Structure formats: C-alpha cells, structure tokens
Amino acid sequence: MASSTISGPTEADTAQVEQTFSDLGLDDAVLKALKDVGYETPSAIQAATIPLLLDGRDVVGLAQTGTGKTAAFALPILSRLDLSQKTPQALVLAPTRELALQVCEAFEKYASHLRGVHVLPVYGGQGYGVQLSALRRGVHIVVGTPGRIMDHLEKGTLDLSQLKYLVLDEADEMLKMGFAEDVETILADTPEEKQVALFSATMPSQIRRISAKYLHDPEEITVKNKTTTSVNTTQRYLIVSYPQKVDALTRILETENFEGMIVFTRTKNETETLAEKLRARGYSAAAINGDIVQAQRERTVNQLKSGKLDILVATDVAARGLDVERISHVVNFDIPIDTESYVHRIGRTGRAGRTGDAISFVTPRERRMLTAIEKATRQPLTEMKLPSVDDVNATRLTRFDDAITAALSQPEQIQQFRDIVGHYVEHHDVPEADVAAALAVVAQGDTPLLLDPEPVRTPRFERDSRDRPERSDRNDRFRDDRPARAERGTHGDKWERPERGDRPDRAPRSSGGPKTTYRIAVGKRQKVEPRQIVGAIANEGGLNRGDFGAIQIRPDFSLVELPSDLPGDVLDRLQNTRISGKLIELRPDRAGNSAKREDRPRYGRD
Numbered sequence: 001m002a003s004s005t006i007s008g009p010t011e012a013d014t015a016q017v018e019q020t021f022s023d024l025g026l027d028d029a030v031l032k033a034l035k036d037v038g039y040e041t042p043s044a045i046q047a048a049t050i051p052l053l054l055d056g057r058d059v060v061g062l063a064q065t066g067t068g069k070t071a072a073f074a075l076p077i078l079s080r081l082d083l084s085q086k087t088p089q090a091l092v093l094a095p096t097r098e099l100a101l102q103v104c105e106a107f108e109k110y111a112s113h114l115r116g117v118h119v120l121p122v123y124g125g126q127g128y129g130v131q132l133s134a135l136r137r138g139v140h141i142v143v144g145t146p147g148r149i150m151d152h153l154e155k156g157t158l159d160l161s162q163l164k165y166l167v168l169d170e171a172d173e174m175l176k177m178g179f180a181e182d183v184e185t186i187l188a189d190t191p192e193e194k195q196v197a198l199f200s201a202t203m204p205s206q207i208r209r210i211s212a213k214y215l216h217d218p219e220e221i222t223v224k225n226k227t228t229t230s231v232n233t234t235q236r237y238l239i240v241s242y243p244q245k246v247d248a249l250t251r252i253l254e255t256e257n258f259e260g261m262i263v264f265t266r267t268k269n270e271t272e273t274l275a276e277k278l279r280a281r282g283y284s285a286a287a288i289n290g291d292i293v294q295a296q297r298e299r300t301v302n303q304l305k306s307g308k309l310d311i312l313v314a315t316d317v318a319a320r321g322l323d324v325e326r327i328s329h330v331v332n333f334d335i336p337i338d339t340e341s342y343v344h345r346i347g348r349t350g351r352a353g354r355t356g357d358a359i360s361f362v363t364p365r366e367r368r369m370l371t372a373i374e375k376a377t378r379q380p381l382t383e384m385k386l387p388s389v390d391d392v393n394a395t396r397l398t399r400f401d402d403a404i405t406a407a408l409s410q411p412e413q414i415q416q417f418r419d420i421v422g423h424y425v426e427h428h429d430v431p432e433a434d435v436a437a438a439l440a441v442v443a444q445g446d447t448p449l450l451l452d453p454e455p456v457r458t459p460r461f462e463r464d465s466r467d468r469p470e471r472s473d474r475n476d477r478f479r480d481d482r483p484a485r486a487e488r489g490t491h492g493d494k495w496e497r498p499e500r501g502d503r504p505d506r507a508p509r510s511s512g513g514p515k516t517t518y519r520i521a522v523g524k525r526q527k528v529e530p531r532q533i534v535g536a537i538a539n540e541g542g543l544n545r546g547d548f549g550a551i552q553i554r555p556d557f558s559l560v561e562l563p564s565d566l567p568g569d570v571l572d573r574l575q576n577t578r579i580s581g582k583l584i585e586l587r588p589d590r591a592g593n594s595a596k597r598e599d600r601p602r603y604g605r606d
Helices: 028-036 044-054 069-079 097-110 128-137 146-155 171-176 180-188 205-214 242-255 268-280 294-306 339-346 364-377 389-408 411-428 432-444 471-487 530-541 568-575
Strands: 002-008 059-062 090-093 119-122 141-144 165-168 195-200 219-225 233-239 260-264 285-288 311-314 327-332 356-362 515-520 551-553 558-563
Touching: 028 069, 028 097, 044 059, 044 069, 044 195, 044 219, 069 097, 069 165, 069 195, 090 146, 090 180, 097 119, 097 141, 097 364, 097 530, 119 128, 119 146, 141 146, 146 180, 146 530, 171 180, 171 195, 171 205, 180 205, 195 205, 233 364, 242 268, 242 356, 242 389, 268 285, 268 311, 285 294, 294 311, 327 339, 339 356, 339 364, 356 364, 389 411, 411 432, 530 551, 530 558, 530 568
Parallel strands: 002 219, 059 195, 059 219, 090 141, 090 165, 119 141, 165 195, 233 356, 260 311, 260 327, 285 311, 327 356
Antiparallel strands: 515 558, 551 558
C-alpha cells in the first residue's frame, strides 16, 4: 500500500496555493455546480484524493470529519457516472441516518447540472415503500446505513451486481457501532471489479484488515490539518432550527456589543436575502459574494471600514483576505462544511492582538460538524443561550439611558426643550414626568421600545416518578422470573462481552444520567442483537452510544434503558423505528421486567 501524508494549508499558505477544482480533471457540469455554491479551492484531502479516484485507484483516506471528505469522493463519482445504467453504480455506506442524508444532499447539490442523476438515501425508520419505488424506477447512487442495506440485500430488492464504486464513510464509527459484520458481508456481495474508497479518522487493526482484504493496492492518504484559531477569539455556538435563524440573529444583534460584523452564509443567494432582511429590521447591512464586481466590493469594504456599514453578509470566497480592524464579531449563520473554512472565517476577527467573538448557528442535524470543529481546532466552543425578551429589553433600556445621558451633555438644546416642556405644563396642568414619558412615546415611533413578554410554553408531557414501580417490586418480579430465565440456557438474555482485544461494536459506558426502561417489540424470535438495537435507536433518535444503559433481549421483546428526559419528538420518531423490518413500538416498560442491577448486561463496563 502506497501512502503519503499531507497537511491542510494555513491561511498564509492559501495565497500561494493556486490549485483550483478545474485543475483536478473533473467533469465540466460538476465544475459548474461547484461554481454555483462558491467553491474555488479544494481542501487538502480533496486535492490529494480526487485525481486518484478519477484514475480508478482504490483509496484509504485518513482525515477527520469536516475536512471535505464528502466532496473528495462525490465529485469523482459524479464525473464518471454512466447515466444510461439504471441499476446502482455507486454505494456509499455511512454509520448514521444523519450522515447518510447529508451525503445525499451533497451529491444532489454537486449534480445540479447533470440531468437525470438519481440519488437514494436508504436508512432505518423510513418506510420501505418509498425506497422500493425509487429502486424500481432506477437509481444511480445509493447512500445508506449498513443495517438497512443488509435488509434490502436479504429481501433481494437491491441489485448491486453492476456496482462500480463503493465508499465506506467514517469506517471507524461504523465499526464502533457494531456494523463490522454487515460491512464485510456487503463488501463480499459486491462485484470483484469495483473501485473502493475508505475514509476514516483512525486506522484500527480491523479497518486495516478490511482494507488489505477488499481493496486493491490502495493509496493511503493521511491529512493533518493546520487548523488553529486565535486565542484572542471567544468561540460560542447556538443550537437553533433553520427557520429561527433570522430571529436569533436579530436578538444577537440587539444584545451583543459589536462594532463591525461579518455574517457568513453558504450560498450567494442567501447573502442577498439575509442582507435585505437585516436592512428591513433597521440595520446597515450589505452583501458581498462572487457575483459582485470588484469595484462594488471595494466600495462595500470601505464603507465597513469607515463605519457607514456595520454588517457584511458574505460567502467564504468573497471574504477571503478581508482585514478590517472594526470587525469585532463573526457569525456563522450557516456553519461551514469543513474545518478549514471555519478557521478562515473566524480569522476575520481577533487579529493582530485584538479581541474578537465568533458565534456559530448549529441546527440539530449539524452537531457532528460542531464536534469535528472542536476536534480539529482543539478548542471547545461554549454553548450560548438565545437572548431572551428580558435580555433584549434590558439592552434597549441601557441604550435608551445612554441616549438620554448624551442628550443631557448638550445644555443649549436642553434649555430650548425645557422651555417647551415648561410651556406645556403651564397650559395643560400635567406633571413634567408625564410630559417626558409622552415625549419618549413620540420618539420611539412605530417601533415599541420594549418587546412583549414571551408566552409561557406548556411542556408536551411530564414524567412522574409514581409511574415507575418501586425498586423492591422490580426485584420481586425478577426473582419470580429467574427460573424461567435459567431454563433458557447458560447465556440467558445477556449480551456476552467479547474479549478486550476484539470490541469493535462495544458502546461506551453510559453517560450516567437518570434512565428509564423502555420496551421494544423485537426480541430473540427476530434474531436481534444489542448492536442492532443501539444502531437503529441511535440513528433515529440522534442519541450517542453513551446514552444507552442496560439492554435485555427476551424471546418476544427487549428492554433497553434510555435517558429519562427524552423529548417528545424523539419518542415519536423512535416509535416508528424498524429493526429487521419490524416496528419496534417503543414505550415505557410498566411490567417491572427489569433485572437486578448487578445481573443486567451493561455496555462498556470494564
């Protein structure tokens, strides 16, 4: 296996590296799509991997999440697709539903100028009907989780006989989640003559063995990113849904003490749309992107420098090399898709010894990107709360006080208005304080000085400790059930822990928070294993493996401990989750089937 190690460029290096995507040999339609989304310079993993994949070589890429791996394999696959072939040509295996959906979205974005490309996400929890209909119509690229891909292969509904490209994305995570056997089965069921790309953050022995067995003379690429951020920049993030972003940004603008700000979006169109919305809310904002001519760009930047403009809404490419001393804040309205872009973005503030603030908006589906940024920069981001109505009102009152103080420093104008107020008091017999309040009402105009209080939200449900059986009751029931368990054999319903040297599917120790036992409608009759339960529930509920407690597999059902504070929408999604094609019908266990704590199998106990 040939190997090479490359480092991601620092900002200083970027000015010297002239390589663009057009230098890599990609299809013209793919290059056009990249131009639409504003991509110009390939990341380190992309520059090293794309030419190899276009040449038909197998590749092992060792790089962290967020270095641009998706484009590294998606772009060459799209450039080599045979659109006349209706059976799947490319299969991408991903460890989670969220990652599978992100990869699908990336393929669709890069294929925007390729007519007739069909990409299908395949994951647990989604009905088979949608997937079967798409497969019958014809699909070029399938992106899925190993469990659901295995289900289709066993049912004979997925034809991989003409597969040309296979990608293992985040292979180490798939092994940690217990998909090693499924991955090897899928690899063995695909044609011998295919191109394989394996991407992983680490290279444990099991991945190296898979690489040696299923890849043909692969080139190993190791990317070490020089992604460091300024210690003068405070980095925070806010968990917010996409529809809430504009309102969240408005509240931040109200409460943050900023001088100049750059707000980053992913697309050119979004820069114009967001700048217009901010202007409608009374802020001096302008957009710059790749479509704006150089003269206009220079005028806009000069306005930001001089203070005539406070907010610049920009794409990555448009803001590259921008150095304005007034920039105190950078806001990632859309979190960047790779860590290098994140470093370049927040490098616009906190320069030359100055302090700065960076705030990133993260949707629930983008938490993985947040983790990748923290790993790459080796700096944790601090979670911030959305400023409340009280916070906004307190800031407005402070500014109102400051405005009054500033006005009082102008004695000539104060004397003129004192005479006017005195005349009104004399002729209308109204206290001076009331006249001052009326003048404040006139000054505020159509926009109220203070916001109305936020409505009190009623939680969807409340858990009560009375719903759970007493510990003594649970133990009594367990003792009554022990003979039946003993009759089922030595292993009973426990998960036998593998030897320490062979634990690819071992979940980490539980996070330690309060747990509730849930019952799911699959068990030994469905031949389920703990790894399948963990994989399916983690994918659908957005849980970490550390959120799982004990798992007991009974003949017709299983018991699994999950965090007691699961939100209602997560519970709704989990009720519709399938394992081995069967709805799990998750619900709290009220029958007291829990085993004694010392006898229950627990993930990750050493």
